[in-house]
Amino acid sequence: MQFKSGMEVVYRERRMEVLDASGDTVTLIARTDSGEIYECKATELTLATDRPLPLAPAEASAWQEWDQYAQAARKILAAQTPAEKKQRYEESSEQLGLSLRTMQRKVRQFRIQGTVSAMKPEKSGRRTGVRLLLPKVEEIIATQLNERWLKETKPSLTDAIEHIHKECRKFQCPLPSPTTIRHRASQLDEYERIRRREGAKAAKYKLTPMTGSFEVWKLLEYVQIDHTLADVLLVSEFDQTIVIGRPWVTLAIDVKSRMVVGVYISLEPPSAISVGMCLAHAILPKSDFLATLGIDGEWPVHGVMLLVHADNAREFHSEALQNGCTDIGIDLQNRPVDAPHYGGIIERLIGTFMGKCRLLPGSTQRNVVERGDYDAERDARMTLSAFKAFFVNEIVRGYHVTRHRTLDVPPLMKWRELAAEHNAGRPLPSGYAPWQIPVLFYPFAMRCIRRTGIEFGGRFYWADELTEWVGRKEKCAIHFHPGDASKVYLRGPSGAIVVALHTKGDTRCIAFEELRLQRQRNAALSEAPELLAYKDAGLDFRDANTNQAIASTKAAHRAAAIQKTREAQTRDVPLPSSSTPPQSPASTVLVFDRDIRDFGTYRKSA
Template sequence: MTHSSVLAKDLGTGESKTLRVEMLTPIVEADSTQEQAERDLALYSDEEWAEGQRRLFFIKPLLEKPVRYRADVEEVAKVAGVHFTTLYKWLRAFLLSGHVSSLVPAKAGPRTGTRMLSAEQESVIQSAIDDKYLSEDRGTAQDVVDEVKRRCRRMKLKVPSHITVRARIRDIPKATALRKRGLRDEARDQYQPLRGSFPNANHPYSVIQIDHTPANVIVVDEVSRLPIGRPYLTLAIDVRTRMVAGLYLSMDPPSSVAVGICLSQAICQKREYLAYLGVTGEWPAWGVMGKVHSDNAKEFRSRALSRACEDYQIDLQYRMKKTPHYGGHIERLMGTAARIFLGLPGKTFSNPKERKGYDSEAKAAMTLKELEAYLVDYIVNKYHKNIHSGIGMTPLVAWERGISGSDKEPGIGLLPAPEDPARVQLDFMPYEERTIQRYGYQLDNVHYYDRVLDPYINSVDPKTKQKAKYLIRRDPRDISVTYFLDPADNRYTAVKYRNVAHPAISLWELNAAASRLKEEGLKGVDEDQLFDTVDRLRQRVDDALNATKSAKAARRSAARRPPGTRPAPAKQPARTVAVPSAANDESIHGQKGANDQSFGDDPFAEPITPFSVSLKR
């Protein structure tokens, strides 16, 4: 029995049996005090989100105690300024969900932190703070109080309490105040995190590093088996154990979508993913990580990613400039991946000099799907089972010790697995907000409709008196379907094209069509023109597949279409190139170990498609 299974006892029959962890689900008592279903995390205002984080700050010390006494709760409640029963409600809500969003107030209206002053009074306070306090003159809080009093009397406004004014000053982030008061060095020394230094990476998933790299191998088209170019690989690694946490392989350049898919895969269990790829073996890394460390690229700074990390209490940190050594763990993993590719047909080496005399395109033999299956098999059955020089043991053993413990240190226990992997995947995907019209809604000039939208046509937000906006998510790899968050039950519903005759296309194809129409001088294009252009460009790609000069670009373009819309199969070329088995490949780590496993009879029999999401959340 390993950490991926548990010994369970049937309380009815008394029989004991071994059960896999992923087959278990927690039983929690329904909370009758919960006033409304949890909203999608993207819909909370900044003020609501801040209140949820404030409440987490107070209950966090209690969460860390294995036994919580009423006296402890009452003491914290006094500091928080609430009744101890309210604090118990906060604790119960967070323990049931594990998310910051459960602490966001469910009802609108005045609450702790609500500002009751008029807009004019608030404007006077803010301007006085900017002029007197947040300046290199470094005025005191009393200077601000006096200035507010003077300006309010001049404007014939009621003078706010000095307590209120001082509270506004206390709300200013310390680092911001120091910087604006001319103390930048002090702000940096006191509040800027030491990004990339990991003294607290003391258990599995405490710190995850993530990055991208072009794969040093050329892949071939699924139909023609001819080269289409190098894919991009996104990898995430657990710093403590060196276990690979997640990966994503695509022909598209690095993007926020790649980051989101890789992180959501790292959080979720991977048994179904391995079965889908036809890879045998165990990949027991799952759970919510404490920190994600990345470089400063724009794909790591999307609002969807930042909000998702906040909701899952993931500390998203960025590597400081000119400090490449802070990303050493993921860089070494990228180096390992590069060596893996060196054993494959179609390898491109690391520089042109090494590639001299080797025709990478002529030797290319693996499709993107086959490469993904090979890479996952290698990670699971070789990399995780070979001794890592940095930790003196295999990543798999390091993970098991971190979870189950050893003679020298206790384990942290199994990390909770997400009950709804589809929800995790959605949380890390891009989103848009749209009003609902009689025709439905549109994204990038493409219209979507379903009867579920009817109750919200031309609806108005009662607070702003403006047309209400609703949350929509979509997978850029196939935009034929979007996911509408129905506020009636806080569930996602699949909403497809209004014109069901349109083919499934990727966002990349749609943008390419829009760019072509712009080049042709057309403005104000409509949906039909866009899809006609997509069809036209697809036909050109299909026609170019047999041409010599443009065939490679055409095949790469075809590979970006959604599954099921790619060119029809053609006769396979007579040329065949042997594709190695990852588990039997001895070119990187030497002789095959006793624990190594291999593919089945046909490792590439199953198709590989983007992750699917459930229609209901």
């Protein structure tokens, strides 16, 4: 088909207008405000006669007038002879109040497109796509936009405008206005602009159609799972003046009914443990869980799902997680790399609940801009247990009973409807009981059974069934729920699962991570500067007191030794008597000498 200027065509699912057609190459302009220019082959185009654009309100009011033009054009084109056609031209022009030339143009437009919308009057003024800048200026603009603006660092267009003006002055060309340059930038190919400035992935997801859907026929046939960091700051269970950070939430959703099948909330970052905990929660009945949180509600979802779909994070590739899923018949699959739209259902669910988190005191909002001057840390009030109760309540008595846009009914009603048709999920394989689920998915550590109980996480646990194991050197696998430090699980001497409770009777659902943080805070108290200074002063006093005692004791011992020596020497020397005959001058006498070590002694003297 031969295309002509002014014809409306469809190219790449978009309605455009032909600017020029030469040979097999056709130049098009988009029917949008941006007015992008495209070049393509004529074989890629189709006429837009069967795809009229939606009419604006002003155009709808003028539709009757355009219909009159179209009827007149049909009559003129149906004429058999030139004379008859000339006569109908004159009659139609007179009836419609148009000049003969205008009537001829209307007929030509109708002959090309054959629709009433083709009678729409053309815009007055300069034709769209006409450029009045010098070719050299256009070349400078195109070059500078390509080299300085279409970059991954996303530079400002202002910098490119400055360089364009510099190059124009260099070649003595008239300076284009910043508005003109910005208009040229907006006319660049949208896909290429996003690809160059934001990356191919962003261009693909912004401009590539992603239509279609997949069918799921049964409940728990297809489950999606993912994590997110909640937009709220929590405080400690032990001291509510201490902020302990934002919790991580792991959610799993049944695609068929849109029911939340499992949830796990903790302070630890995502790991294979959090995935396993969420799956264990999804498989088991939830009545006891709701009672623990003090929530009176209905959450009928439980059973072994057929397939779990997750992203490519490392925690979803854990060998232990894979083995646990395989053991009870769960197919754990990962979505294709760089294809987040495959997890769109769980992503939208997470977005819904993060919006709920912004109702809480201490909400961090989505980003710093939205938070503004709000001090989230100052207003933090929710503990981890309180946040769990809030979040689960929003699931059970909020999301599950609210009309879902895709289902057109609340998820709970959809679950009841489908559950009445067939069994919801598969039962556990033969040989498995609900108490074995913790063994499959809960983390474990090896510990010895002592007289004082099982020491784990800085606490002691005990069960009467473990009495006969006391004193054994073999270690046992102690399974634990990271979010509940009130009890641990192990297989007892009889082979059955034994629940060992905290020896001090603490039944609160405190996370092991929070206990660890509390121990760290307690340890930090002993490192306070004032306490360390006080301790150092005590050490100095101890050293001074000890040194003084040592010195005084040494002095006392020295004095005692001198006294003993004097007494001993005095007893050994005979005193002279009157009956003793005088000795000759050459005889030896004893003389007391004080010069040797300050100790008195006698030496012989001639």
